[in-house]
Amino acid sequence: MARGHHDIGGSERDSGPIDRAEHELEDWEILADAVNQALGVVGVKRTDELRRAREEMDSELYRSLKYYERWIASMETILIEKKILTKEEIDRRMAAFDKKWGEP
């Protein structure tokens, strides 16, 4: 059985030096962290569910995303699965932001 993209332990592809630079969290990262934790507190999702969503993500996407981007993508998957939000309404809200602020 092939390894999942999350199953990194001992992977030769990831055998380089460890980058120890640290970055100050941006507001959207702090928000993603807090929304995730809050969803756990109110009982909407569990840590293992979020992890499963990340594990099922497209492999190249998984590797290309920043840490909290992965969290956001997997949170969205779980919220849609549980029929709490729909992809369409998130897309619509994004479009409204883009209209208000200009396209990125």
Added chain:
Amino acid sequence: MSDTHDKSGEHGHEHPRHELGYYARRIYAIRDLLLEKKVLTQEDIQEQIDYQEQRSPANGARIVARAWVDPDFKARLIKDPKAACAELGIDATSLNEFVVLENTDKVRHMVVCTLCSCYPRPILGRPPDWYKSLNYRSRAVSDPRGVMREFGQSVGPDVEVRVHDSTADIRYLVLPIRPSGTEGLSERQLAKLVTRDSMIGVVDALPASAARA
């Protein structure tokens, strides 16, 4: 707060500006929808931001320093870590299972989450970026001694290195060895020697001289 937000959003909270990336903008959309549908309140979210801000390696350092000066506390800490944390006013109850790993002259423990980034957040706060990096997650299990060397720590061949892979349900804290020459130091001075990285287990605690720095 940085200047990437407009505080005049229609819901009374900030909205993202266009320079943010796709997922960054997406979390604001998700947040707004969750608030509108009353899945979460703004207070729920703020509570988590505040909670994380109160968590830092200083909490772990207090626990370790107490264990160094008080053998009975150390015994309780290893037997029932959550109860021992509560004695110091540190709330570890949100962890499912919490294990304290005692380093000795014969054994060094090192903590990783190969599958993601599980970490004793209620004690130490959010994990450092390197802990979440693919290279650390890979090499912690295949080359732990090499990783320790990279962090500046040499470990003799007679010392066993045990790597612990965290899960959604089990989180670990390493209890580093009390450095030599620290007999005269106060608990507060000792806590200064206990770095975040020493509680992850990639390095030992700082030498006694660092307490006076």
